[in-house]
Amino acid sequence: MSGLWDLLTILFVSMGVFFFVAGTVGLLRFPDSLTRLHALTKADNLGLGLIVLGLLPRVESPQDALKLLLVWALVLVASANSSQLIARKVRREES
Amino acid sequence: MTGDLIFCAGLVLLILGLAAFVVAARQPFPAVVGFVVFGLLVSIAWMCLAAPDVALTEAAIGGGVTGALLLVASAKLGDPSKRGQKMKLARGFHVLVILLCIAVSAGLIAVVLSLPERAPTLALVALDPLESTGVKNPVTAVLLAYRALDTLLETVVVLLAMVGVWSLAKDSDWAKKPAFGYSPERGGPLGLLASLLIPVGVMFCVYMVWTGSDHPGGKFQGAAILAAMGILGLVAGITSVPAVTNARLRWVLILGPTVFLVAGLMGFASAGYFLAWPPEFSKAVIVLIEVALTPSLALMLGLLVAGPPRHSSQL
Secondary structure, three states: OHHHHHHHHHHHHHHHHHHHHHHHHHHHHOOOHHHHHHHHHHHHHHHHHHHHHHHHHHOOOHHHHHHHHHHHHHHHHHHHHHHHHHHHHHHHHHO | OHHHHHHHHHHHHHHHHHHHHHHHOOOHHHHHHHHHHHHHHHHHHHHHOOOHHHHHHHHHHHHHHHHHHHHHHHHHHOOOOOOOOOOOOOHHHHHHHHHHHHHHHHHHHHHHHHOOOOOOOOHHHHHOOHHHHOOOOHHHHHHHHHOHHHHHHHHHHHHHHHHHHHOOOOHHHOOOOEOOOOOOOOOHHHHHHHHHHHHHHHHHHHHHHHHOOOOOOOHHHHHHHHHHHHHHHHHHOOOOOOOOOOHHHHHHHHHHHHHHHHHHHHHHHHOOOOOOOOHHHHHHHHHHHHHHHHHHHHHHHHHHHHOOEOOOOOO
């Protein structure tokens, strides 16, 4: 049984790492701020979400699981808001 | 073990690289952003060294509050290259700075290399009388029982720093409110962020202070989070800074240091010397001081970032 959980962890964390790498490549390679933001949100939201999902089978208590989920939720709120703020600034400067 | 080693080596390289970036950055804004990330990485390094209390303080004060102070400062300074001003330093000054940096680094390297195999530690000395203080977190015992005088003076230093910032105000601006030089935008993403995050942050602050007596945490970290929530409210336009002449504001500012000082003076009556806690109420006194210090420190840190009272149109 624990082998199956380990497999899930490996699978989800690897997928999360993939999105982080993809997001970072996008941040470095994309031409302007808006497309870079688009790449970053993939790393923040999906990458971290998958890593949290992968770590959930490994927690020792339900409290720890809730903490992990809370971290993800807070990062979602923060990254969505900061992306909006940066995007607004970009649009204001363009117009 | 090798995994740990690879992680730590990567972390050290990142920290060094980021430090080089912060020093080499030509513009204030990227340098400040780099400095904030630097603080977060250093706090992860403290976690690796099994020092969660230091890690929390580094993240909250080193990265958070100092970062906010530097951001506000860099916004007030503006872009130095656009104002046609150039930093002019005498040539000898560069050489002097480089030599001093080399001397400090060489000294540190020498100290680290000369450490005995088993580093000297005061951990056992700190853990031994832990029971008599009633708290379970040895760091809190050091800060509020063994070395309470240092902590008392620290809080007074923060208060003095804030008075120092206030003293930069012009006489005509004294009764005015501190102004960020930033016009808050109601609603929008910031309003949403503030309304979502502030309740979470306040709860986190309460938890941080309460848990500090038994687990990593404490008033400084809690106060930094509370100050951050206040600043977020300011930037989002849902709270405003009271004028520095406000009596209630000043009472909150001196609440913590006053409670600390009175408790310390009562030590003369209960145990015969300053800052001695009566053994049976030791934990109660420590928790009371921490709880009283939190709003005072949060307000001090927030007002440090808000800056001196001034007319809002000037930047």
